[in-house]
Amino acid sequence: MNKILILILFPLFVFSQNIKGKITDANQQPIEGASVYLDGTTIGTVSDADGLFEITSKSKFNTLLIVKFMGYEDIYVSNPYEKSFFTFVLVPKQNEIETVLVVKDGFTRKQKLQLFREQFLGVTKYGKACKILNEDAIDFNYDLETFTFTASCPEPIKVENPLLGYVIDFDLQDFYVKFNFKTIKSINAIQSLFLGTVKYTETKIDEKIIKNRNDVYFGSAVDFFKGIIDNSWSEKKFILYEGRFPVLANDYFKVLKKDDLYEVTVTSTNKVSFSIGGIKKTNFYADFNLLYRKKRQSRVIFKTETFFVDSSGNNSHKDQIVFGGDIGQQKAGNTLPLDFEPEILEKEVEKDK
Known part of the structure; x- marks a missing residue:
């Protein structure tokens, strides 16, 4: 049955x-x-x-x-x-001859591909299961003066995500990983970022994939922002901490409906500098810890005081809201389309009672 x-x-x-x-x-x-x-x-x-x-x-x-x-x-x-x-x-593209400058940096393409996969797809089980179908089209560069690793691609990066049932076409617009010294290991990265546009094509849907999609969605950044605009905070979802102490989210997030978007203003009483990768930062508005279902820990730093969220939990200012911990590990391999609607299986309902 x-x-x-x-x-x-x-x-x-x-x-x-x-x-x-x-x-x-x-x-x-x-x-x-x-x-x-x-x-x-x-x-x-x-x-x-x-x-x-x-x-x-x-x-x-x-x-x-x-x-x-x-x-x-x-x-x-x-x-x-x-x-x-x-x-x-539509306007025809200008014929441009790309000049590729080969600089000896001491790292092999195999090492660079590994770093790119880890920082772009992620190291979760979903990220590791992904396959980049056109890896040969990706170009890499390592700046030995700034210890910055960058990547670019003249065509959309095509990613097969079998655990979530999608093929992703990601048009990479910016990608970098920064280090404090000459290294190419993810564990030594102090900052990373990737930005671009993306198109999702569903390839498969079954009970297992529904379960995987739910697992990725709940506790994600999108779920967090959805919780802010819906005011759905509880021990079974996110608990907000300022430092080590749980706080009432309503005291820190002010939500105002504006047409089809929600304007969110964030405040904090903990105005101290923070450190990421040994680098101190002071230009931020708020710094919180998050606990999802009492077991998954994350950190979120707001470098903007105001941002917007749509009804699906998609937020503006992605480059100014930084996540660490559990959510910070969720990269392209853990993403879902904005039009994804979470579904729940009957056995998951029974488990959650």
Whole structure:
């Protein structure tokens, strides 16, 4: 007997959001087959023979609308919902000859690939299970003066994530890992960052994958921000600590609904400098510890006083909100689409009672 019972935990808006438009070249000729999608989601389509497209989402997301077509410059729209109909004119890419400067830094490509996988995909079981399908396209550089490792790729990095049932196309815009001395081991990294746009394509869905997706979602950064705007703090979820002492989250996060977004203002009474990798920092607004389900420990540092969160838990200012501990270990291999809706299996409900 199949005991799977699916429950939607977080209801979305009851109306759909339609994004329509037409894509042409400079001669007003329609372009067929251009990819149009919402960044960080599975929501997208391709333009038809008349250059027309239409995508529908159940909710408004705080993300970009992206248009891509081989041989043409990409288009990014910061507010996909600002118009009822878009007209995009694609511009051909300029032919650029890339110059690759080979500098002897003492590290092999195998070592660099290992560091990249660890810092991009992560070292969790989900990150380790991922496979980069076009590794040969990725270029690496190690600056011996600043001990900074960087990576770039002229095409989207294609990642197969079998445990979560997705293929990810990640357009890497920035990636670096910083050290205090010449080394290429992740354990010695003092700071790392990767930014870019991403498209998710679902490849498989079954009970095991649903369980894995739930495991990744609950206790993640998205779940944390969702808890802030929903005010859903409890011992079975996140407990907020300032230093070693548990505190009331409502005293530190002020949430104001603004149209389709939530404006969050964060405060703290603990205005002291902190240290990451031996480097002291003072330009921050708040520093908290988090405990999820009494066992998973994280740290979150806000270098911005105000940020925005959409109804799905996606936050702005990603480069100014830094996580350590459990959440800090969750990299690209632990990510889910913004349109992911957590489901729960019946046996998980019984376990949680």
